[in-house]
Amino acid sequence: MMPRVLIVDDEKNLLSALRRHMRAVDYEIITEENPGKALDILRRENPAVLVTDLKMPGMDGIELLRRAQELQPDCIRILMTGYADLAAAVDAVNHGGIFRFLAKPFQTEDLQHAIDQAMRYRSFLESDRELQILKRTQSAMEGMIHAFVDLVETRDPYTCGHQNRVARLSVAIGRKAGLDDDRLHGLRLAALVHDIGKIGVPFSILNKPGVLSEAEMAIIREHPETGWGTLRHVDFPWPIAEVVLQHHERLDGSGYPHGLQGDAICTEARIIAVADMVDAMASHRPYRPALGVGAALKELRAKRQTQYDARFADICVELFDDGYRLIQDTAAAPQTG
Template structure:
C-alpha cells in the first residue's frame, strides 16, 4: 500500500471523528461517510443494525487495507451504537415521565435493547417472595414457548442462578450453559446456550431482574452488562410502579368484591324486612315491591341522581315497615276501620321512622318513610306538612302508593279500575299530589314503562 492511500485512510478516519460530533441524525451521518469512502473505493453495507465496510474488489486488498477497513468499521459502529443507546434512553425516560402503561414501557425496553444487545430472547421479571414473575418477555415465540414463559415461575430454591444473583446483588454471566455446572435444564428452554441475568435494584433492594438468552454459546460479552447498567434506575422505577399498580389493583378488586357482597347482603336484608311486613299483612302481598318499581321509574323520569334513585328504591321497599307495630287484626280487618283503628294505622310512618333512624347505614331514608303519607295541601299525616316541606322522594312514593293501593284487592273492597285510579291522581294534581310527579307517572304509564 502506497503512502498516498495510507494518508487517504487516515484522513477518512479523522473525518469520521469530526462527523460524529457534527451529526445528530444517523441517516445523514451514514450518507456523509459513504461519500468519504468512495474515494478509496469502499462501500457501507447495513445488516441487523450493524455496519460493514467493504470493497467491491476484495482481491485487490492487502493486510493494511483490511486493518484500516476494520478500524473504520469499528468507529462507525461505535458511533451508531452510542446514538442508538442515547435515543433509547431518552425515549424510555420520556415514556416513564408521561406515565406510560408499565407493561408497554417494559415491552419497549426489551424491543429497543435488541438494537444494542442482540439476543434470541429476553425478559423482565418482578421478584416477589423469592420467586420471579414475568411481566414482559420477547423472542420466545421462535421456539414456541411463549405460553410456557407466561405461566412460568422461577423460584430461588430451585434455580442456583437466581439464588446467586439475589445473594450477591450482582449480574450473572453464563458464557456457555453446556459448560456451566449449575445450569438447570428445562425441556422448554434447553435451546438457551448463553445467558445474562442482571438485578434491578431500587433503593438498595432487588425488585426484579432483566435477563437475556442466546441460542448460541458465547452470545454475550462483559460489556453488554455495562450497556444495561444506565437503564437499571429507570427499570427500578418502572418495577416499583408495577408493584404499586398491582397492589392498588388487588386492593380495588378486593374492595369491589367486598362491596358487591355487602350490597347483596344489604338488599337481601331489605327484601327480608319487606317480606316480613307482607307476611303480617297478607292482603298487601307484593305491594311494597310494586310501589318500589313504580317509584324508581318515576324517579328516573324526573332525572334523579343515582344516589337518590338508590335511596328511593330502598325507602319505597320499606315504606310500610312501620306496620310491624300495628296489630294484625286491624291490618287484616275485612271491613272499614273505626276512628281508633284509623289512628293506629296512621302512626305506621312514625313507627317506621323510629325503626330506620337507628340503623346508621339506612338512616338517611327514615325521613322519606316518615313523610310518604303527607300531602302538598297539608291534609296528610303524621305531621301535616305542605308543599316544599315534603321530600321529593316521599311525594313520589305517595303517588306510587296511592295508585298501587287503588288498583289492588283489599279485604274491604275489590281492586278499582285503572281509569278510576288515574282520575284520582289527575283530579287531585296540585292539591294532594305534586304535579311534576303525577305528570312523570302518567308519561311513564302511557309509554308502557309501568307494567301493572
C-alpha cells in the first residue's frame, strides 16, 4: 500500500487546490476540514505524515497534533500557519515534537518538499527501529550460544575453555585469510558451539580415562549430527548448524559424519577443523596428558593437504610462529572487530 498523508485545514478551497496539484506523488493524499473527524481517521489508521493548519474552529492545530502524537506516535507531524502566528509555530517545533512548520501562503512545491523530507525522516526512524530490534535479537542469540557453551563445559570439564579457545583461534585464522567482519562473527559463533552435540554423549564416555572402544567412539562421532539437530531450527544469519555438522569432515573424505571431501566442506568448517585439532592436541584429555602446540603443528604440517585445508593450516602455523598463544581460560569471548 502507498503511504498516506493526512492534510487538515478548514479552508475548503486550499484543500481542493492541494488535491489538484499534488497528483503525481508517491503517496496518497487524504484531506479533512474538521479536526474532530481527522482524529477519527487517526484512531482507525496510521498515516505516514499529518499536515494541519494552526487556527481552526473547535480545535487548533497544536492540540490536534498533540492528540495525534498520543494516537499515532510514529506519524510525522507538520504545522501550517500564517505569519502572525509564527511564534506559536516555532514554539510547537521546539517543544511539541513537531517535525517542521510551513508559513502561509506557500507554494504547493514547498508543501511537497516538506512532506518528502518527513517521509525520509520516517523511513530513517523505521530503519533505526529495525536495527535496534536486530541488535536485541542478536544479543539474545549470543546469550543463547554462551548458555550452550556453559552447558557443554559443565558436562565435560576436561574441555573447559576449549570452545572459547577454538573460537579465538578460528577468528585469527579467518581474519588473516581475509574474511569480512560479518563472516568472522558467524565463524566465532559457530566455533563457540561446535561441540554442542556432546550434550548427547554420556558423561561416562566423555570423561573415560582409558582408550575408548569402537562402540564408544561411534557414540562420540554422533555429536556433529546431534549439534546440527539442536541448531538447525534456529534462524541464524550464518550457516552455523551446517558448520557444526561438518567440523569433523576432512578434505580426503576420512572425516565424519558424512565423509565429505574438498569443497563440499564449507570454509568455516575447514577453519574450525584446524583450530579444533590444534587445541585438542595441545590440551589435557582424560585419556592422555597434553601433547603440546609443537606436536599439534607437526600434525598439521603432515596432513595439510590430505585432511586439512593447506591454506588455513599454513596460516595457523604462521600465527604460532609469530607468537600466537592459546589462552587456557574462558574469561573473555574472542571478538571480531
